[in-house]
Amino acid sequence: xxxxxxxxxxxxxxxxxxxxxxxxxxxxxxxxxxxxxxxxxxxxxxxxxxxxxxxxxxxxxxxxxxxxxxxxxxxxxxxxxxxxxxxxxxxxxxxxxxxxxxxxxxxxxxxxxxxxxxxxxxxxxxxxxxxxxxxxxxxxxxxxxxxxxxxxxxxxxxxxxxxxxxxxxxxxxxxxxxxxxxxxxxxxxxxxxxxxxxxxxxxxxxxxxxxxxxxxxxxxxxxxxxxxxxxxxxxxxxxxxxxxxxxxxxxxxxxxxxxxxxxxxxxxxxxxxxxxxxxxxxxxxxxxxx
Numbered sequence: 001x002x003x004x005x006x007x008x009x010x011x012x013x014x015x016x017x018x019x020x021x022x023x024x025x026x027x028x029x030x031x032x033x034x035x036x037x038x039x040x041x042x043x044x045x046x047x048x049x050x051x052x053x054x055x056x057x058x059x060x061x062x063x064x065x066x067x068x069x070x071x072x073x074x075x076x077x078x079x080x081x082x083x084x085x086x087x088x089x090x091x092x093x094x095x096x097x098x099x100x101x102x103x104x105x106x107x108x109x110x111x112x113x114x115x116x117x118x119x120x121x122x123x124x125x126x127x128x129x130x131x132x133x134x135x136x137x138x139x140x141x142x143x144x145x146x147x148x149x150x151x152x153x154x155x156x157x158x159x160x161x162x163x164x165x166x167x168x169x170x171x172x173x174x175x176x177x178x179x180x181x182x183x184x185x186x187x188x189x190x191x192x193x194x195x196x197x198x199x200x201x202x203x204x205x206x207x208x209x210x211x212x213x214x215x216x217x218x219x220x221x222x223x224x225x226x227x228x229x230x231x232x233x234x235x236x237x238x239x240x241x242x243x244x245x246x247x248x249x250x251x252x253x254x255x256x257x258x259x260x261x262x263x264x265x266x267x268x269x270x271x272x273x274x275x276x277x278x279x280x281x282x283x284x285x286x287x288x289x290x
Contacts (some may be wrong), residue, residue, distance in 0.1 A: 004183055009101055010039045010084030013060065014074040015051035018092040021227065022054045025092050029058075032096035036105060038088075041081045043074040051092075070197035079181075079191060087181040093227035094177050095124070103222045104180045107168055115185025115214030116206060118174030119222035129226055130161035131175035132218035135207070138260055138267070141251070145274050149281075164220070171218045172210075176202030177226045185214045193253075198239060200246035204253060236282050244275040 011029065015022070029038060040060030044052040045068040052062045063077055079087050086105050090096070100119060108114045121129040136144060136159075143156030151157075162171065179202060189208040192201050206216045248268050255261045 004085040005039075005083050006085040008037045008039050008082075008084040009033050009086045009088050009105065009180075010041060010079070010082030011060075011088045011090065012075050012078030012082070013040060013042045013055060013090065013092065014045065014071055014078065015042055015047055015055065015092060016045045016068065017047050017049050018051040019047070019049040019054060021092040022051060024095060025090075026054070026058045028096040028098075031098040032101045034099070034102060036086075036102050038101075039082045039084050041078040043078045045069060045071075045074055070194065072192035072196045072201045073194045075201075076191040076194065079186060085183050087183060087186055089176070089179045089181070091177040091226070095225040095227075096178075097222075097224055100222050100224050101180065104219060107217070107219045107222075108180060108182060111215065112182075113213070113215045114217050115182050115188075115209045115212075116174065117180050117217045117219060118178055119224050120218070120220040121175050121177060121226050122223060123228050124225050126225075128164070129175070129228060132162055132165055132169065132171035132220075133173055133175075134160060134162045135172045135203070135254060136160050138251075138263060142267075142270060145247075145270065165218055166220055168217060168219050168221070170215055173203045173206030173216060174218055175226070178224050179205075182214075185209060185212075188212055188214070195249060196246050198242040198246065200243075200250040203250055207250075207254060236286075237279060240275055240278045240282065244271045244278075247271055 040055065040058060042052060042055035042060045042062040044062060044064050046065060052064055056062050061081060063081065075089055088101060104117050104119060108117050118131060121131045123129050140156045140159050144160045147154040148157045189212050193204045196204055209216050248271055251267050252261060252264055
């Protein structure tokens with residue numbers, strides 16, 4: 001294997017109907033990584049809106065999948081196509097601040113055991129978006145699932161989101177909208193778990209990192225902005241199904257070998273109810289927008 005390029009960030013950019021978000025994201029990219037260089041690898045999961053062409057126009061390499069292979073598998077495809085030492089996975093609906101990615105690399109370089117690092121995330125209006133979250137217990141997970149949508153400030157949701165950190169800190173997991181990986185760590189855990197088609201893939205990756213002895217870190221001195229809900233614009237009902245399937249899968253993976261795994265049928269039943277409520281709420285919202 002050839003020597004990895006330590007001065008290059010390999011951006012893995014998975015697109016699916018992302019043409020609306022790509023222009024501002026790509027415009028922010030060069031300034032975000034300077035003085036490092038960026039190697040853009042787009043992996044397109046059957047978009048029909050010209051997403052792949054926009055990435056090519058920017059100068060990126062594009063892998064066009066003939067079918068939607070899911071987010072985890074697509075990320076692994078992109079990571080395999082770049083020789084960069086640092087692998088950046090970022091959603092097209094994020095806006096990267098100048099110097100933000102270079103700063104994450106600098107923080108990661110300070111400790112060879114940092115395998116996965118992310119920035120503080122804010123919404124486009126500047127309000128805080130929770131990242132650096134905790135792996136939830138059964139009680140916290142159930143309460144958050146039931147109450148989070150109607151009572152955002154409930155105690156379970158606050159515990160799940162964790163306390164805001166003010167210095168570089170170890171956390172359970174970070175938001176998947178912007179994640180930087182050390183190549184050695186990414187390869188050591190085998191990349192993303194492809195059983196996760198969409199959602200919870202970053203949570204499972206963080207769990208794999210912890211179990212393999214790598215640090216998962218949040219650097220709150222670095223801030224990027226995220227268009228919350230942007231990923232739900234296309235195929236919302238299919239994504240609701242994927243979200244709840246992945247939630248159950250992560251519960252089982254997290255509690256593997258633990259007595260808590262016996263409660264998986266109860267968790268599954270609760271997720272079915274929550275999923276049905278999400279479908280109904282989405283259907284009503286779409287009807288009102290017509």
